[in-house]
Amino acid sequence: MKPLPRLRSGASALLLTLCLGGVAFAAPISGAIFTSDIDGTVNVNHYAAKADVYLNGGPTNDNCDAAAVDDGVYVFQITNPSGTVLLSEDDISQREFTVSGGVIVSANNHAVTPADCGGVRVQMIPFADTPNNGGVYKAWITRKSDYIANGNTFRNSDTKTDNFHVLVPTAPELSALNVYKFYDANANGEWDADEVPLFGWLMTAANGFGFAAQQLTQSPDGLTRFDNLSSLENPYAVQEGTAGGTWHQSALIIDGAPQAVANPATGINLVAGETTEVIFGNYCECKAGGKPKSWWVTASGQTKVNDGSTMNPEFNALNQLNLRSSSGSGWNLNTTTTSQATNWNLFLTWVNNTSTNNMAYALSRSAAILRLNIDAGYVVGTNLHHGSGMTISALLSAANTTLGADGSTPLGDEPNRATQEQLRTWIDEINNNTVMVIMPKPCKFAFYLPPPG
Known part of the structure; x- marks a missing residue:
């Protein structure tokens, strides 16, 4: 058998075919391809984004005499490093470029930027994210004629390739x-x-x-x-x-x-x-719940005071307070020798007075009604009074303290009179049930999540 003739290489010899049993052999592609950034910087280890990757061929900015790629029409693709997954997202017809004089001079539907050696660089997007965990991609070129002859595939023997990295975007911290x-x-x-x-x-x-x-x-x-x-x-x-x-x-x-x-x-x-x-x-909130003085001085009030068949416990509770008379002297009821009926009448006379000449006396009357409301359960001492910022029991205690300190507070007696007048105003709000108070424990509530979907 005669030896096969030696093939001659050259830029013009794009494809030399020997028909041996129907198999076509393509000439290897001369020169080299590489990827660069938009400025032509080669050997970029990592690109920040896929849009930063450009295709160059042959000569570089630093060496325009470097080995050139053969002239002709080429196609390119982007894959994962092993070439098993095609990542280029546009049709192959959009991924054509032309080499003339050893440099890329034009491209189909891909952005180009001028190169220093008289050619252009071709932007390679769009392509999908690589499945490679390290963010590695592979760029391939082959002659368009070889691509068609090989059944629309990139055959290893007919290609030039270059691997590159694109930084894997880190998901923002949540x-x-x-x-x-x-x-x-x-x-x-x-x-x-x-x-x-x-x-x-x-x-x-x-x-x-x-x-x-x-x-x-x-x-x-x-x-x-x-x-x-x-x-x-x-x-x-x-x-x-x-x-x-x-x-x-x-x-x-x-x-x-x-x-x-x-x-x-x-x-x-x-x-x-x-x-x-x-x-x-x-x-x-809830209503303060108090019964006013006008109710306590009626037969209904007397019945409530006498609810245990004796009024003395309520009278003794009043005696524990620093109650004052109109003159400023201490006021209380004798539950030892005085009859309950007499004490009730004494209480009515004392509490029904409307004078405010001595504010300590006026405050005493209000404090006495509040004590009856608490003892009867109409008012809850642990509830919080908004205006004072105190519980009702603490408010009564504050009134009792100031009555013990000063039993005579006529007009001009400041600041004690003003303090006692304010306390009286707050206590009357509770006794007259005209104010909302804050409960010490939560009221009932119920929420339900809507059904899924």
């Missing part, structure tokens, strides 16, 4: 919202150490990007946590459920800073990787 609920028993807007958390309370978190979720606060901390939130979707809003007319919001605290009371809490900007804390405080 944030969280911790939302708490507590019972603000003293309505001071602070979560005091003796105030209890509320659990089973509905909270809704949402933003303007379609996120919305509802959860109930949980035992034992009154906390519900919204996880996996993106700070790129700020701002967020958190809304607490409303439990009815007796419930009132008294506190909104965000990351430890008290805010103006609002529901929902809006404009919450999360920080990547951090947890933002939102605290809602609420209390519930």
